[in-house]
Amino acid sequence: MSHQTDILIVGAGPAGLLAAIIATQLGLSFEIIEARDGLHPEPSAHVLKTHSMEVYRRIGIADAIFAQSTPEELQRCIVWCESLTGLCYGRLDLSGKKGLSPRFTRISPVYSANVPQNILEPLLKARLVERHGSDPVRFGHRLVNFSQDDEGVSARVQCGETTCELRARYIIGADGAGSSVRRSAGIAMDGPPALAHFLAIHIRSDAMPILARHPGVVFFVRAPGLSGFFIVHQPVGSQVFMLRIDPEIDPPEGFDEAQCREIVDRVIGCAHDYSITSVGNWVMSAQIARHYRAGRALLVGDAGHRFPPTGGLGLNTGVEDVENLMWKLNAVIRGKAGIDLLDSYEQECRPIAIRNTEQSVRNNDRMQIIETALGGDRGDTVLAETIGELRGDEAHPQFATLHAAVENQIDHFAFLELEMAARLTNGAFVPPARTVPTPVLPLEGFQPSFQPGNHVPHFWLSPGRAALDALRFDAFTLFVPAETEAAWRAAAGAIDGDYLDLDIIALDGTMRSDQASVADYWGQDPFAVLVRPDGRIGWIEPPGLADRAAALEEALGHIAGRASGPVPKERVA
Ligand SMILES: Cc1cc2nc3c(=O)[nH]c(=O)nc-3n(C[C@H](O)[C@H](O)[C@H](O)COP(=O)(O)OP(=O)(O)OC[C@H]3O[C@@H](n4cnc5c(N)ncnc54)[C@H](O)[C@@H]3O)c2cc1C
Structure with a gap:
């Protein structure tokens, strides 16, 4: 049977778009399908590690990303607090560890950036269209399943009411945590599927008046009945509060706009003008696909690994997957290497995902010492008492314990081994x-x-x-x-x-x-x-x-x- 294309890329998130750009550079023929009608409207990832920026430099979009990155002075602080403008339990100062600093210029021509995923994706897409000469992304096309034979894969794809078949020599599953490619290939995930549940309340606002007095890029907010983190994706633009929930008690669909406003008001802690743009929910897990390859199917990005976001490693690990895989596929497709070269993709990248999962889980667990120092692990009454005592006494000895616990989080936010290619x-x-x-x-x-x-x-x-x-x-x-x-x-x-x-x-x-x-x-x-x-x-x-x-x-x-x-x-x- 004749092959329609060399590769079918399923999913136009950060991993799929990068795979398509590199496939274009390699002169491979491909289809890229995306179930949604457009790119992600709201951000998840925001931290782009130095090695990801090296890859983005290689595809010619590093400068465009830096132009959109949060200014270094606003990336410098990670804050643990009762609310953004209320009592601060501790502040991790990342001065010299972000932006254009000797820490990075010694080891790379680029440095890490802070750009929300919904800004990054259009930059990737624009580069793809420019390189490709036309827009290859087929939005509104959902992979149902696929089968494979000696010559390629046949994918059943749904578009509205119709279903069509696409043929390709290889299929790349860049279709995220719930990957249909992975499911259809029969690849199991190892690891806990649910470590925690979160409600994501996305807002738009000019946060500069708050940040000018309380600088920070991520605020871990803890108060009685309130636990979560606020990410400043853009100082002026999008921000999000991730509220930790127990879905058995508070199902995410039960939160209406008024409740979400009440939560955000509490998180910000002062009068602030904002609009809620969307509310969603997600599950924090720590899972890795047992295999990255099943014959002609290859998994990249979240399709192969799901980490807690503590460490900002998810998207970044996907960049390394794609970088590792695409040249190998090119060599095999062009007959310049045996198909066994593809085995080295899993051999090389899966251990990186295991390391990054372990690191993300460690980062998540390590934050428990702050919870313990606040007394939150002993219930809301103890937490409220601690906060009351701290609020009335700037020299309270518990601040020393809290500050030590906060300093202990440094590997979570600045660790060069994880910044660079593994x-x-x-x-x-x-x-x-x-x-x-x-x-x-x-x-x-x-x-x-x-x-x-x-x-x-x-x-x-x-x-x-x-x-x-x-x-x-x-x-x-x-x-x-x-x-x-x-x-x-x-x-x-x-x-x-x-x-x-x-x-x-x-x-x-x-x-x-x-x-x-x-x-x-x-x-x-x-x-x-x-x-x-x-x-x-x-x-x-x-x-x-x-x-x-x-x-x-x-x-x-x-x-x-x-x-x-x-x-x-x-x-x-
Ligand atoms: C709160 C939070 C903060 C985070 N912060 C960071 C961070 O700072 N840095 C970082 O590196 N990572 C971070 N992450 C993780 C990061 O968002 C993900 O790792 C990243 O989005 C994965 O990219 P991907 O392209 O592999 O998958 P996705 O972004 O999930 O994209 C997959 C795409 O495939 C499409 N799709 C799914 N099924 C099908 C189908 N059957 N057919 C066609 N298309 C399909 C989906 O619609 C989607 O567009 C964070 C995550 C969260 C939740």
């Missing part, structure tokens, strides 16, 4: 046959180096052009010591196998970031570094290499999931 421990890379220098001490768990499995460290090739900017989604990049460039070009020309393109870039040891030079990363003995299209180091030259062509071909073959030679016929695992 280190791969297993997957499509060749373990090094040399000791890899580590010239930079680890900072907050992050240590850049030329270690295979790591993302290539940041350094400038020329003013304004980072190593990252040289990478192509459809090619490997071989960074070589300048004096060996001619020899490496000859070696690359002598390779017989049919691999993805290989770009060769000569490095000079003086090229550097603010913290280390290429010479520092090389140590005593400069060596070639093979970087995959997703920026991960796939291989480094061993010491005393005699036959460059043979070594390079062996490394490319290893990464591509096959020995060098003809590409085996595509088969479904």
